[in-house]
Amino acid sequence: MSRALILHLGLLAVLLAGNVLLPAYHHGNMARIMVLAVYAMGYNIAFGYTGLLSLGHAMFFAAGMYGMGLAIRLADAGALPAMLTGLAAGAGLSLVVGLLALRTAGVSFMIVTLMFSQACYLAILYFGEWTRGDEGFVIQAVDRTLFGIDLSDPGNRYIAAWLLFSAVLLLTLRLVRRPAGRVFVAIRENEERARLLGYDTFRAKLSALVISGTISAAGGAAYGLLFGYAGASFAGVQYSIFPLLWVLLGGAGTVVGPLLGTLFMFYLIDLSSGFTEAYMLIAGLVLIGLTLFAPQGIAGELRRRLWKGLP
Amino acid sequence: MSAPILSTRGLSRAFHGLQAVSNVDFDLPPNEVRALIGPNGAGKTTFVSMLIGRIPPTGGRIAFDGADVTDLPAHARVARGMAYTFQITSVFSRLSVHENVALAARRRLGGDAAAVDGAVTQALARVGLGDRADDAAEDLSYGHQRLLEIAMGLAQKPRLMILDEPTQGLAESEIAAFKVLIRELAAETTILLIEHNMAVVMELADRITVLNFGEVLAEGTPAEIHANADVQAAYLGTGGADA
Ligand SMILES: Nc1ncnc2c1ncn2[C@@H]1O[C@H](COP(=O)(O)OP(=O)(O)OP(=O)(O)O)[C@@H](O)[C@H]1O
Ligand SMILES: [Mg+2]
Numbered sequence A: 001m002s003r004a005l006i007l008h009l010g011l012l013a014v015l016l017a018g019n020v021l022l023p024a025y026h027h028g029n030m031a032r033i034m035v036l037a038v039y040a041m042g043y044n045i046a047f048g049y050t051g052l053l054s055l056g057h058a059m060f061f062a063a064g065m066y067g068m069g070l071a072i073r074l075a076d077a078g079a080l081p082a083m084l085t086g087l088a089a090g091a092g093l094s095l096v097v098g099l100l101a102l103r104t105a106g107v108s109f110m111i112v113t114l115m116f117s118q119a120c121y122l123a124i125l126y127f128g129e130w131t132r133g134d135e136g137f138v139i140q141a142v143d144r145t146l147f148g149i150d151l152s153d154p155g156n157r158y159i160a161a162w163l164l165f166s167a168v169l170l171l172t173l174r175l176v177r178r179p180a181g182r183v184f185v186a187i188r189e190n191e192e193r194a195r196l197l198g199y200d201t202f203r204a205k206l207s208a209l210v211i212s213g214t215i216s217a218a219g220g221a222a223y224g225l226l227f228g229y230a231g232a233s234f235a236g237v238q239y240s241i242f243p244l245l246w247v248l249l250g251g252a253g254t255v256v257g258p259l260l261g262t263l264f265m266f267y268l269i270d271l272s273s274g275f276t277e278a279y280m281l282i283a284g285l286v287l288i289g290l291t292l293f294a295p296q297g298i299a300g301e302l303r304r305r306l307w308k309g310l311p
Numbered sequence B: 001m002s003a004p005i006l007s008t009r010g011l012s013r014a015f016h017g018l019q020a021v022s023n024v025d026f027d028l029p030p031n032e033v034r035a036l037i038g039p040n041g042a043g044k045t046t047f048v049s050m051l052i053g054r055i056p057p058t059g060g061r062i063a064f065d066g067a068d069v070t071d072l073p074a075h076a077r078v079a080r081g082m083a084y085t086f087q088i089t090s091v092f093s094r095l096s097v098h099e100n101v102a103l104a105a106r107r108r109l110g111g112d113a114a115a116v117d118g119a120v121t122q123a124l125a126r127v128g129l130g131d132r133a134d135d136a137a138e139d140l141s142y143g144h145q146r147l148l149e150i151a152m153g154l155a156q157k158p159r160l161m162i163l164d165e166p167t168q169g170l171a172e173s174e175i176a177a178f179k180v181l182i183r184e185l186a187a188e189t190t191i192l193l194i195e196h197n198m199a200v201v202m203e204l205a206d207r208i209t210v211l212n213f214g215e216v217l218a219e220g221t222p223a224e225i226h227a228n229a230d231v232q233a234a235y236l237g238t239g240g241a242d243a
Helices: A003-021 A024-049 A058-075 A079-101 A106-126 A154-177 A179-196 A201-227 A237-250 A257-275 A279-293 A297-305 B044-052 B074-079 B097-109 B113-127 B142-155 B172-185 B198-204 B222-227 B229-236
Strands: B006-015 B018-028 B033-037 B059-064 B082-085 B160-164 B190-194 B207-212 B215-220
Touching: A003 A024, A003 A154, A024 A154, A024 A179, A024 A201, A024 A237, A024 A257, A058 A079, A058 A106, A058 A201, A058 A237, A079 A106, A079 A201, A106 A237, A154 A179, A154 A201, A179 A201, A179 B074, A179 B097, A237 A257, A237 A279, A237 A297, A257 A279, A257 A297, B006 B044, B018 B044, B018 B059, B018 B207, B018 B215, B033 B044, B033 B198, B044 B074, B044 B082, B044 B160, B044 B190, B074 B082, B082 B142, B097 B113, B097 B142, B113 B142, B113 B172, B142 B160, B142 B172, B172 B190, B172 B198, B198 B222, B207 B222, B207 B229, B215 B222, B215 B229
Parallel strands: B033 B190, B033 B207, B082 B160, B160 B190
Antiparallel strands: B006 B018, B006 B059, B207 B215
8 A cells, every 4th residue: 555545544533433423513514614625526527627617606516505505495305316417417517618618728618617607607697586596495304314324414415425525535546646647737737748748638637627527516515515505605705715715725727735725725714713703814814824934735744845746 | 762751841820920931841750860960040949849748839840650740739749759858947946856857757657656767767777877866856967857758768768758958057977978878779770860069970860950030950860061162151150261
């Protein structure tokens, strides 16, 4: 077993231990953080590894959340088919968006993804009859049982979040060490060179975006299912910016970075909002500090100082 | 002469009215080392950029290995056996030297990690960078980055290797090693070499094509080109006084 695999399995073991060790408040937070980190890991495939700076990933998160939620609400689907509907919605949407948006690059790509995402957000509001617009809708506890397990129970919820997180973490770890993942990095570093080594870079970028969008959708679907709510705010611009911040903070293009960034920012806001109204100001200052002193993010800094081989 | 591995007919490229390459008919037989020479701005880089598919021509056709490839994207031409090294060094600067070459080898060898490692070790040894495999490409000197480019070309095991001024910025000793390398390589593959260093050209090339103002000015053996008054005029601006 490689050193990288041992390290990541160790992290998963620590997170699993959190289920019995963490006090109730932090236990709940951690379940949320793991699901949001899934979203961040999805974003990281596109942005961190392939260099595709999307400002519209909320549409994929929301595609998962609404694909899942509407399947339950409108079609009375079970939790498993509903989850799969969410995944399919994310995969389909990212394929379509990729085919169109990947004709552009750089700033145009940022703008095009932002516009697509806004269109999705407006569509959720427009079809309020089904989506209940801004208000969103609750997913009843009765609908939240998977294989007979009640996901509204905090312990089960934690384990479910952990399982999804683990699956995506190990998948990412495997992907980035496989030839396909290496091509993503090559594209990030020098797309024309990658093309002239014989790689179909459009196809590679499209795969990266579809993988990224599908994982993001898995995050969104799980978030809705585990916490029992789907709302339009999850499709808003803010939710497109969050994963970018999480990934930048934690370390773009590292496997553990998204978790570290999500964890860090979650508690930064949690703690600072405890003693001031202006918590976003504090969060902003810390962010500026980090970009100045650890521009590669937390895991990027670890990679630079401690272990060059950190995947 | 056997059927050419590469040929162009009427190949042209204009940039906003500037005719960088005009109407070039060009045939390259397999296993030849062909040098492409010409003054600065003659259109050499533009010509080979069209061959590999980096830029589209404004007119004319390109055939590789008997098939018309004019409309194929660059990656598909590479997949058919062309390789190209950049005049302006273009490596993956933040990746390791090993990974740079591995990316070149992997398209051909796929997920077979052992085969890829073998190809990388071999390519790096051939250009003399064997002991630098773990360094980041950006930490290499300029000359070593040029050699890394060549190693990336080698690792692709191309049937046609296009080298755009590979010796630019190399030290004398490195140029000597480069000549040995090209001579070895000539046994395995066809080489199209853009080169300003006339000593290198005269020594390595089987034949030379001279480009001037985007047109083929002359073509022949090194001796013929050396004796050609037009070439002297274009190249040295001396009107062939010392031809
Ligand atoms: N992308 C471009 N846009 C506009 N003009 C260009 C472009 N690329 C090349 N040119 C022009 O086309 C002509 C041929 O350039 P090219 O780079 O092919 O010459 P070259 O023979 O490779 O020269 P050198 O020996 O300096 O490398 C030059 O006049 C150059 O300025
Ligand atoms: Mg040139």
